[in-house]
Amino acid sequence: xxxxxxxxxxxxxxxxxxxxxxxxxxxxxxxxxxxxxxxxxxxxxxxxxxxxxxxxxxxxxxxxxxxxxxxxxxxxxxxxxxxxxxxxxxxxxxxxxxxxxxxxxxxxxxxxxxxxxxxxxxxxxxxxxxxxxxxxxxxxxxxxxxxxxxxxxxxxxxxxxxxxxxxxxxxxxxxxxxxxxxxxxxxxxxxxxxxxxxxxxxxxxxxxxxxxxxxxxxxxxxxxxxxxxxxxxxxxxxxxxxxxxxxxxxxxxxxxxxxxxxxxxxxxxxxxxxxxxxxxxxxxxxxxxxxxxxxxxxxxxxxxxxxxxxxxxxxxx
Amino acid sequence: xxxxxxxxxxxxxxxxxxxxxxxxxxxxxxxxxxxxxxxxxxxxxxxxxxxxxxxxxxxxxxxxxxxxxxxxxxxxxxxxxxxxxxxxxxxxxxxxxxxxxxxxxxxxxxxxxxxxxxxxxxxxxxxxxxxxxxxxxxxxxxxxxxxxxxxxxxxxxxxxxxxxxxxxxxxxxxxxxxxxxxxxxxxxxxxxxxxxxxxxxxxxxxxxxxxxxxxxxxxxxxxxxxxxxxxxxxxxxxxxxxxxxxxxxxxxxxxxxxxxxxxxxxxxxxxxxxxxxxxxxxxxxxxxxxxxxxxxxxxxxxxxxxxxxxxxxxxxxxxxxxxxxxxx
Amino acid sequence: xxxxxxxxxxxxxxxxxxxxxxxxxxxxxxxxxxxxxxxxxxxxxxxxxxxxxxxxxxxxxxxxxxxxxxxxxxxxxxxxxxxxxxxxxxxxxxxxxxxxxxxxxxxxxxxxxxxxxxxxxxxxxxxxxxxxxxxxxxxxxxxxxxxxxxxxxxxxxxxxxxxxxxxxxxxxxxxxxxxxxxxxxxxxxxxxxxxxxxxxxxxxxxxxxxxxxxxxxxxxxxxxxxxxxxxxxxxxxxxxxxxxxxxxxxxxxxxxxxxxxxxxxxxxxxxxxxxxxxxxxxxxxxxxxxxxxxxxxxxxxxxxxxxxxxxxxxxxxxxxxxxxxxx
Numbered sequence: 001x002x003x004x005x006x007x008x009x010x011x012x013x014x015x016x017x018x019x020x021x022x023x024x025x026x027x028x029x030x031x032x033x034x035x036x037x038x039x040x041x042x043x044x045x046x047x048x049x050x051x052x053x054x055x056x057x058x059x060x061x062x063x064x065x066x067x068x069x070x071x072x073x074x075x076x077x078x079x080x081x082x083x084x085x086x087x088x089x090x091x092x093x094x095x096x097x098x099x100x101x102x103x104x105x106x107x108x109x110x111x112x113x114x115x116x117x118x119x120x121x122x123x124x125x126x127x128x129x130x131x132x133x134x135x136x137x138x139x140x141x142x143x144x145x146x147x148x149x150x151x152x153x154x155x156x157x158x159x160x161x162x163x164x165x166x167x168x169x170x171x172x173x174x175x176x177x178x179x180x181x182x183x184x185x186x187x188x189x190x191x192x193x194x195x196x197x198x199x200x201x202x203x204x205x206x207x208x209x210x211x212x213x214x215x216x217x218x219x220x221x222x223x224x225x226x227x228x229x230x231x232x233x234x235x236x237x238x239x240x241x242x243x244x245x246x247x248x249x250x251x252x253x254x255x256x257x258x259x260x261x262x263x264x265x266x267x268x269x270x271x272x273x274x275x276x277x278x279x280x281x282x283x284x285x286x287x288x289x290x291x292x293x294x295x296x297x298x299x300x301x302x303x304x305x306x307x308x309x310x311x312x313x314x315x316x317x
Numbered sequence: 318x319x320x321x322x323x324x325x326x327x328x329x330x331x332x333x334x335x336x337x338x339x340x341x342x343x344x345x346x347x348x349x350x351x352x353x354x355x356x357x358x359x360x361x362x363x364x365x366x367x368x369x370x371x372x373x374x375x376x377x378x379x380x381x382x383x384x385x386x387x388x389x390x391x392x393x394x395x396x397x398x399x400x401x402x403x404x405x406x407x408x409x410x411x412x413x414x415x416x417x418x419x420x421x422x423x424x425x426x427x428x429x430x431x432x433x434x435x436x437x438x439x440x441x442x443x444x445x446x447x448x449x450x451x452x453x454x455x456x457x458x459x460x461x462x463x464x465x466x467x468x469x470x471x472x473x474x475x476x477x478x479x480x481x482x483x484x485x486x487x488x489x490x491x492x493x494x495x496x497x498x499x500x501x502x503x504x505x506x507x508x509x510x511x512x513x514x515x516x517x518x519x520x521x522x523x524x525x526x527x528x529x530x531x532x533x534x535x536x537x538x539x540x541x542x543x544x545x546x547x548x549x550x551x552x553x554x555x556x557x558x559x560x561x562x563x564x565x566x567x568x569x570x571x572x573x574x575x576x577x578x579x580x581x582x583x584x585x586x587x588x589x590x591x592x593x594x595x596x597x598x599x600x601x602x603x604x605x606x607x608x609x610x611x612x613x614x615x616x617x618x619x620x621x622x623x624x625x626x627x628x629x630x631x632x633x634x635x636x637x638x639x640x641x642x643x644x645x
Numbered sequence: 646x647x648x649x650x651x652x653x654x655x656x657x658x659x660x661x662x663x664x665x666x667x668x669x670x671x672x673x674x675x676x677x678x679x680x681x682x683x684x685x686x687x688x689x690x691x692x693x694x695x696x697x698x699x700x701x702x703x704x705x706x707x708x709x710x711x712x713x714x715x716x717x718x719x720x721x722x723x724x725x726x727x728x729x730x731x732x733x734x735x736x737x738x739x740x741x742x743x744x745x746x747x748x749x750x751x752x753x754x755x756x757x758x759x760x761x762x763x764x765x766x767x768x769x770x771x772x773x774x775x776x777x778x779x780x781x782x783x784x785x786x787x788x789x790x791x792x793x794x795x796x797x798x799x800x801x802x803x804x805x806x807x808x809x810x811x812x813x814x815x816x817x818x819x820x821x822x823x824x825x826x827x828x829x830x831x832x833x834x835x836x837x838x839x840x841x842x843x844x845x846x847x848x849x850x851x852x853x854x855x856x857x858x859x860x861x862x863x864x865x866x867x868x869x870x871x872x873x874x875x876x877x878x879x880x881x882x883x884x885x886x887x888x889x890x891x892x893x894x895x896x897x898x899x900x901x902x903x904x905x906x907x908x909x910x911x912x913x914x915x916x917x918x919x920x921x922x923x924x925x926x927x928x929x930x931x932x933x934x935x936x937x938x939x940x941x942x943x944x945x946x947x948x949x950x951x952x953x954x955x956x957x958x959x960x961x962x963x964x965x966x967x968x969x970x971x972x
Contacts, residue, residue, distance in 0.1 A: 028340055207754040207755075208749035208750070208751060208754045208755035209754060209755050209756055209757040209758075211716055211747070211749065211755075212747065212749070212755060212768075212819070213757075213768065214716060215714055215715075215716060215742075215745075215746065215747055216742070216768060216769045216772040216773070216823070217736075217739065217742055217772055217773075218768075218772055227757050227760075230757075230759040231757070231758060231759055365838035365839065365840060365841075366809070366838050479926050480926075481926050482926075509701040509702055509865070509926070509927060510701060510865065510867075510906065510909045510910060511701060511905060511906065511909040511926070511927075512926055513909070513911070514909045514911070517911075536838060536839065537911075538839070538913060539910065539911030539912070539913045540911055542911055542912060542913050543911045543912060566913065567914075576840060577839060577840055580839055580840045580842070580843030581839050581843075581868070581913060582843075582846070582866075582868040582869050582871060582872040583868060583871070583913065583914065584867060584868045584871060584895070584907070584910055584913070584914075585895070585914065586871075587871055587872055587891070587892075588872070590847055590850070591843040591846055591847055591872060592843065593840065593843040593844045593847055594840045594843075594844075597808055597810065597811075597841065
């Protein structure tokens with residue numbers, strides 16, 4: 001028999017949100033896990049750096065006017081032939097790698113976050129509707145989800161890419177490349193959200209507080225949004241964090257394969273793709289630094305997601 | 318012929334203290350529990366949510382989960398201390414010498430194994446018998462607990478039994494290894510009223526025949542009145558009254574016990590108003606000084622704020638209350 | 646006091662389809678399986694009185710409660726409150742909905758954990774447009790909290806900060822927020838400790854007396870029902886077997902199941918009363934016994950009981966009573 005530890009009484013309900021956050025169990029657990037704190041600091045630092053790229057970078061690597069082909073393939077500053085202007089070296093086009101990483105991270109983050117946001121929105125909405133409505137609607141949505149799962153993100157990206165390319169003959173790739181990527185990621189990852197939310201909704205909708213709201217005649221959208229959603233959204237936080245890492249890697253993969261961003265707007269993936277070609281000629285820095293940045297960021301995000309999942313699991317307390 | 322074990326108790330708790338170390342501080346969930354159970358006796362441990370009755374049962378069988386731990390005191394099984402034993406030994410004792418019956422028969426039985434398999438496994442783990450003999454014993458047990466056609470039902474899966482039948486199987490399982498003590502935690506709460514009576518009768522009969530002591534934990538005073546020989550009433554982690562069941566149920570002495578009995582609606586009359594105790598049981602981090610009941614007590618005295626009353630003999634039982642210390 | 650009933654239930658029936666999914670059924674050649682949860686239940690409640698529905702698990706009492714409120718659509722039957730009928734498609738009209746409220750069994754599931762107590766209590770007010778501005782709303786919430794014995798300052802707190810009994814008080818406050826006068830209580834104290842139960846029952850009785858409430862009270866606890874009810878209906882496997890005023894039911898229970906139920910309640914007064922041993926368990930509602938569903942457990946059953954369903958006559962549905970048969 002599991003006897004839960006006796007409750008110590010209500011946690012003080014300070015009126016301010018800040019005091020409630022500080023007093024929360026999650027905050028306490030967070031600071032007790034040094035690895036998670038480090039991971040959080042790292043990922044926050046990278047995100048902030050990416051956000052402030054225009055101020056932190058030494059040049060804008062996407063501005064053709066600032067890029068000189070003569071500066072191509074210069075090694076990092078501590079090696080022979082290095083140039084103090086380019087701390088981490090340059091790529092094959094002469095772009096400063098340090099700046100390219102910052103801007104590239106920004107691109108990756110925008111796409112990653114938007115893609116995940118799109119996936120979450122689609123998934124949560126469909127999950128709520130499927131779980132609450134039940135019956136045929138539920139069956140249809142779940143079958144669509146099943147079919148969706150058989151398509152890997154790459155395939156979807158190729159599909160969407162092909163369709164958009166055919167439809168937009170004439171307009172440059174730059175305008176719709178972002179949208180294609182975000183759409184592909186959104187369409188690939190929504191199923192996990194939908195399934196999780198649906199499962200929780202199936203349980204919550206039978207609870208009496210939902211019955212009480214129905215009894216008073218509350219319209220269904222209000223019940224879904226204001227009663228159900230806040231109570232089922234917990235596990236989504238874990239999925240969001242882990243998905244973010246996955247989304248960025250997916251974007252990197254797609255760009256690596258050439259289905260993603262054009263060379264003029266390189267993301268980390270594009271940089272890695274470029275650098276890969278030069279790896280065997282000895283210019284190791286072009287692939288290493290973007291690769292390291294990507295790895296560190298995704299690892300940090302995943303660690304946070306892992307911690308969150310364990311922290312939210314009442315059985316592991 | 319009386320053997321020495323007749324006079325010495327099967328289970329004895331001496332000043333058991335259980336604490337939980339949490340980030341809000343150390344909470345004392347059980348504050349010095351002492352009682353004993355004689356062979357063949359049914360001791361009811363009664364109390365409301367948060368009083369600590371389930372925790373007492375968990376502490377006895379060593380199923381306290383961290384951050385809970387036994388801080389001090391002793392648990393003696395047939396005169397031998399078991400509270401500080403290593404896990405392996407405790408596990409062995411749990412199966413052989415202490416049987417357990419929990420509230421939910423659905424989760425007490427493994428749904429993937431036949432009922433017979435679970436019984437036989439328990440029997441053979443603790444008794445040196447062959448497979449056939451174990452099966453014969455299992456069938457006999459099922460018959461004793463009142464399962465019709467036991468030789469057929471023994472090969473059934475738990476989900477093929479109704480709720481009451483499942484609980485009977487759980488009782489059989491608890492008795493299979495011939496334990497000296499059974500701890501039953503809310504054994505009838507999940508059952509219908511008509512089935513409750515049957516299960517109570519089965520439990521009583523079997524334990525009486527085998528001389529097994531029973532610690533019956535429940536919040537249902539009616540079940541206690543029908544089943545127990547003695548009853549201990551718990552409040553906020555302490556035993557505040559203990560005595561023969563008739564005395565405690567019909568003429569409780571402690572004000573809390575009185576309030577408790579008075580607040581139960583009776584079947585044979587309809588009062589104008591139910592007796593109610595104001596307030597609620599204190600949370601563990603807010604247990605009052607002195608007598609833990611004094612903020613709610615209609616007979617509170619100045620002394621109650623300062624000193625903690627201990628169990629003192631009054632008549633055939635014991636009461637922890639200053640009202641009964643003076644002049645008795 | 647009008648003699649016409651406040652709540653009226655006529656021939657209520659609810660059948661659940663518990664068949665296997667279509668494909669499996671076709672492949673294994675099974676028939677559809679139907680569970681009759683409620684079978685031809687009729688009763689009325691007078692204004693200001695408490696009608697209790699008692700029964701064990703599977704008796705259908707909670708199902709009846711949900712059909713009366715409109716939360717669960719009935720398979721057949723009519724329901725009306727203050728002579729306003731329940732429309733099977735649209736439920737009760739808005740004006741009547743305001744007057745009908747429900748208190749649920751589980752205090753831990755009946756309040757939205759993410760809403761503050763004040764919001765929870767104000768929800769019915771908002772839904773029916775009863776408060777014209779925030780101040781009025783807040784004042785009314787404070788008033789309700791005081792009425793149920795809580796502190797108005799509790800309005801900013803969350804449900805998890807309260808005990809089970811306090812949560813039920815909040816649920817009662819919510820039920821009264823729209824000035825409801827018909828309240829359906831589904832086992833409101835079954836999940837509470839005995840001393841807390843006493844507080845809540847006393848509170849409910851006081852409120853009923855002061856506000857003139859009509860209550861439909863569902864419970865499996867006969868002693869609680871003895872204290873709360875004016876009229877009691879005993880249900881078994883979806884049917885009403887006996888309906889009587891409270892004193893009559895306890896003094897002279899007529900249906901064998903009622904007698905068995907009363908006998909099965911543990912003897913707290915320790916009178917050592919002689920009890921008839923209890924037979925069997927409630928059968929599986931999917932395949933109930935034929936005729937009178939109680940006949941396998943009934944000491945008075947005869948051949949007629951096995952084939953013919955007894956009709957409710959003079960408050961009892963039992964052949965033995967109607968034929969004046971004793972054991």
